[in-house]
Amino acid sequence: MMRSRTSSYTRRSSASPDGASEASRAVDSSFCDTVALPSDVRRLARGGRTTSAAGAWSRPGGVIVGPRSRVRGVPPGRGVINLEYQPTILFRLWVPNPLLLCNRVYQTTTLGVSVTLMLRNGRSREGAMVDIAISAGRIDSITPAAGCLGDGDEDLGGRAVLPLLVNGHAHLDKTFLGGPWQPHAAGSTVRERIEVEKRQRRLLDETALERAMLLAQRMVEFGTGTLRAHVDVDAEIGLSGVERMLAVQEAFRGLLDVQIVAFPQSGIRGQAGVADLLEEALRLGVTGVGGLDPISLDGDLDGHLDIVFDVARRYGADVDIHLHGVGAAAEAEYRAVAHRAGRLAGRVTMSHAFGLGTLSDDVRRAILDLLAENQVAVMTNGPAGPMPPVRELVDHGVPVFVGTDNIRDAWWPFGTGDVLETARNVAFQSSFYRDEDLRLALELVTDRAASALGLTRYGLAPGAPADLLVVNAANAAEAVAAPPVARDVMRGGTWVARTRVQVESSVTASATGATPAVPSASLSEPLSPVH
Numbered sequence: 163m164m165r166s167r168t169s170s171y172t173r174r175s176s177a178s179p180d181g182a183s184e185a186s187r188a189v190d191s192s193f194c195d196t197v198a199l200p201s202d203v204r205r206l207a208r209g210g211r212t213t214s215a216a217g218a219w220s221r222p223g224g225v226i227v228g229p230r231s232r233v234r235g236v237p238p239g240r241g242v243i244n245l246e247y248q249p250t251i252l253f254r255l256w257v258p259n260p261l262l263l264c265n266r267v268y269q270t271t272t273l274g275v276s277v278t279l280m281l282r283n284g285r286s287r288e289g290a291m292v293d294i295a296i297s298a299g300r301i302d303s304i305t306p307a308a309g310c311l312g313d314g315d316e317d318l319g320g321r322a323v324l325p326l327l328v329n330g331h332a333h334l335d336k337t338f339l340g341g342p343w344q345p346h347a348a349g350s351t352v353r354e355r356i357e358v359e360k361r362q363r364r365l366l367d368e369t370a371l372e373r374a375m376l377l378a379q380r381m382v383e384f385g386t387g388t389l390r391a392h393v394d395v396d397a398e399i400g401l402s403g404v405e406r407m408l409a410v411q412e413a414f415r416g417l418l419d420v421q422i423v424a425f426p427q428s429g430i431r432g433q434a435g436v437a438d439l440l441e442e443a444l445r446l447g448v449t450g451v452g453g454l455d456p457i458s459l460d461g462d463l464d465g466h467l468d469i470v471f472d473v474a475r476r477y478g479a480d481v482d483i484h485l486h487g488v489g490a491a492a493e494a495e496y497r498a499v500a501h502r503a504g505r506l507a508g509r510v511t512m513s514h515a516f517g518l519g520t521l522s523d524d525v526r527r528a529i530l531d532l533l534a535e536n537q538v539a540v541m542t543n544g545p546a547g548p549m550p551p552v553r554e555l556v557d558h559g560v561p562v563f564v565g566t567d568n569i570r571d572a573w574w575p576f577g578t579g580d581v582l583e584t585a586r587n588v589a590f591q592s593s594f595y596r597d598e599d600l601r602l603a604l605e606l607v608t609d610r611a612a613s614a615l616g617l618t619r620y621g622l623a624p625g626a627p628a629d630l631l632v633v634n635a636a637n638a639a640e641a642v643a644a645p646p647v648a649r650d651v652m653r654g655g656t657w658v659a660r661t662r663v664q665v666e667s668s669v670t671a672s673a674t675g676a677t678p679a680v681p682s683a684s685l686s687e688p689l690s691p692v693h
Contacts, residue, residue: 326387331565492517
């Protein structure tokens with residue numbers, strides 16, 4: 163079997179190839195600036211084709227905007243021509259002349275084309291057929307499908323339309339993605355594994371930003387719109403990881419909203435200068451402060467948490483603490499976190515909280531009541547061992563959400579960056595089999611995650627930003643049970659990523675009396691992503 167993957171991905175960039183600088187000047191997205199284009203490009207805009215020593219221009223296609231439909235930012239009756247400069251730079255131009263370069267220059271594999279007014283024949287999470295009207299980057303209406311197509315309408319073909327995914331916990335600064343395969347190096351304790359990771363980090367530090375950027379790109383292509391990234395802060399690396407993640411945040415602005423948590427993975431107490439580094443990270447623009455296993459790592463529950471919460475209160479930051487303990491130590495940590503939430507209620511998260519799956523029934527119910535009372539959220543990634551009882555958390559009113567956590571790094575060799583796959587893992591680990599349970603699993607990476615991370619204007623509703631994910635599924639349950647590979651991702655009314663997979667196969671089989679199978683060459687979904 164031969165499988166190939168074609169993907170359309172758009173990223174804002176001011177980069178341009180040599181020889182194309184006249185046409186590739188980036189301008190602010192709030193206005194269009196007249197551009198003096200080379201004569202060969204002007205000929206191309208009138209329908210020709212040209213080449214030059216610097217590269218080749220081509221005209222992959224255009225959109226004529228009629229009186230009843232609209233391309234975002236272009237008045238009705240005008241046109242859009244997409245000009246491609248090989249190998250990487252594409253431009254969006256208005257016609258007729260003078261030609262105008264709009265928005266920013268995009269470095270892409272193919273240009274993101276602004277959407278038409280109507281998306282027809284989509285499916286809601288429940289499976290109902292709907293039409294979605296979009297104007298000026300926002301959702302105008304969601305109505306029952308009319309069963310017809312007009313000029314400029316896009317037919318979604320019965321695919322499910324979801325809000326963009328929310329990845330509530332990831333470590334982009336650690337990933338090996340994009341580099342040579344790194345065999346897993348085991349450690350018997352958290353402290354040993356931290357030291358193993360530090361040794362690997364020293365060898366790979368030069369490519370850390372490149373790898374983080376690649377993982378962020380993959381997340382966008384999978385349909386993630388918001389990410390909470392935990393970034394190591396310690397005496398050895400200082401704030402270099404934070405500075406790189408701030409660069410990722412800026413590079414993907416408008417495509418991926420990145421919340422950054424300063425994560426003192428090596429501990430706080432007894433680690434000279436780490437508390438000061440947490441404060442400096444917040445002054446640089448980080449919005450969250452983290453912690454890790456105060457009892458087992460620092461041996462000082464109160465001292466560790468006092469520093470974390472004091473810094474968070476003074477800077478108005480979120481708190482998101484890794485807690486891996488079980489038994490009595492876990493209970494003590496959960497109570498201490500909940501009692502400190504106070505004015506930060508609704509902005510405090512316990513990540514992992516494995517111990518919630520190991521406590522006795524009476525103790526667990528008491529802890530859940532305390533977490534609900536103080537609106538302390540719980541993040542899980544569906545680990546193989548003990549994990550929080552998701553349905554019980556929801557029933558008690560405890561905010562709960564999902565994140566991918568580690569992706570191909572020193573802690574964990576698995577993962578692609580697709581948080582929808584993680585939702586499936588959580589559903590599997592939680593024995594979620596019914597449609598209503600699988601819908602809850604989707605909520606853990608959409609609405610519930612958005613609420614826990616404090617997002618506003620989130621979801622599919624009139625007036626909300628046109629940020630959506632289209633997948634080949636009949637409803638939310640199917641999207642979680644078998645996350646589709648082919649996906650269309652829209653941000654602010656513009657398609658920013660479209661992923662397609664083509665399968666070619668010569669495999670055939672038949673059985674007496676069996677209905678002939680659909681030829682496998684027509685399949686569009688492989689068993690797993692192919693990058």
